[in-house]
Amino acid sequence: MEHDLVVFVPGFLGSRLTRNGRDVWAECSDALLRSRPSARALADVALPPGLGDEPPEDRFRLTADALTTEPDSMPGLLSCMGYSGIRAALGDPVDGQYVPFAHDWRLSHRLLAEELRARVQRELDRWSEQVDAYYPDRPDDPKVLLVCHSTGGLIGRHYLECLGGRTTARALVTLGTPHQGVARAARLLAGNAVADGGGPEASALNAVLRELALTLPSVGQLLPVVEDAVRVAGRSRPRALTDRRYPVPGLPAGLVEDAFAFHREFSQAREAHRRTDAGGRLPYEVYCMASTARPTVRGIGLSADGLHLEDGGDGLLGPGDGTVPRESAVPEWTLPDRVEVLWTGVPHGAMATAAALGERLAAIRKGLPVTGMLAGHDHITLHTPSEAVAGRPFVAQVLGVNLHARRPRAVMRRVGARTREEIAFAPDPAGRFRAELRGGPGRWVVEAVVEQPNGADHKVVTLYSA
Known part of the structure; x- marks a missing residue:
C-alpha cells in the first residue's frame, strides 16, 4: 500500500474558490460578518436556483485552485481548520504520489464524483509510469488510497461504488464523513x-x-436520511424528513427528495455489487475515523403543531464530533465487510490534521495495525458557541482531568492574524472552568490550553455584526 497513489479529498469549505486570483468565498464571507447581514454580500458565491447536478455557467463558475490552509466556517453548519499539514499527516508521500483534489464544494456531490473519476484516472496513469523510480521492489502495481475528510467522503464513496472507482482502489479512509447526513443542514x-x-x-x-x-x-445533499431525524413535541415516535404529516417548515420538499435519492443511488449500487463481489465483500479496505466526545445535534425539533422549529429538547443532542453524530460518521454500508472504526475526541474541523490521527493515516499507508482509541485520559474538551454577536461576551468552558493543577487558559486569535490574547479559565460555583470572551466581527480560533501534561483543544467561533 505504501507505493499506492494517495488522493486526498477535502470537505465542504476545504478548497479555495477564486476568480481572477481573488479568493471569492473569503471576501464574501468576511463582508457578511463585518456588516449587517445582507444577501448582497454573498452574491458572488451563490449559484443559480435549480442547478442540480449540472456545472454552472461561466458567470457563476469559480476555480478551486488549492486546499484551504486557514480555519473557515459556514455559520450554523460546520467549520474546517484547514489542511496545511495534511501531506505530513499522510506520511509525506514522495513527489508525484500525493494528489490533493481541490473542488468547488458548492456543487452536487454527483458532479464532483465525476470530476474525481477523471482526475484519479489521469493521475494514476501518470503515477504508474513513475512508480518504478521510487518503489522498484513493490509487490504489485499501484492502486489508489482515497483519504476523504467530511463531505469529501460522500464524493469518494459515490465515485467508488457508482462510477467504477472500486476497480482501482486499495482503500478508502473517511474522516468525520456524514454518511447519513447532518441535522444542521436541515436547520440551515x-x-x-x-x-x-x-x-x-x-x-x-x-x-x-x-x-x-x-x-x-x-x-441539500447533506440533509439527514435517518428515520429519527425529526422529533415532534408530545409525540413519542421520531420521524424521517420524508414524513409528510410533519414537514419541516421552510425546508423545500424537492431538496429532501434529492437528498434521499442521492443516498439511495449509492445504496443500490453497493447492493448490486454485493451480489457479484467474492463473498459479497468489498474489493477495497475501509477505515473510518469518528468522534464521540462532542455534544452534537442529531435531530430537528418541531413544535406540537409542526409549525415551528425548536432549539432544545431531549434527544436532539448526542455524541459526535460537534457536527456529525456518531452514528452518521460510521459507514453502515460496509457491513458485514471488515471496517476499522477508530474513535477519537477530535472535533470535526480538525479531523484531517490532528497529530494522533496522522499517526494512524501513516500506519494505514504502511499496512500496519491501526486499531484503538485515539484520545487518552489527558484529553481536554473545549465548549463554546459556534456563533455569537461581535462585541458581546460569550462563555467558553473546558472539561478535563485535574484541571486545578494544569493552569487552564483560553487563547483567542482572529483568523489570519498573528496576535493572540490569553485569558485564564476560572472555576465557577459548580466546579467547571469557564471564561468570558469577546471579539470584533469575523472568524476567531479559540484554543483551550493546559499544562502538566500539555493538552489543547480548539474551535472556530464566528462573530457576526449586530
Missing part, C-alpha cells in the same frame, strides 16, 4: 441555523444563509 435550509438567542441579528443572518444555501446543491 429551513432558516434556523443560528440559535434564536442571538436576537434579531441571528434572524437576519439566518435568512441570508438560507438564501445562499438554497442555491448550493451540496448542502
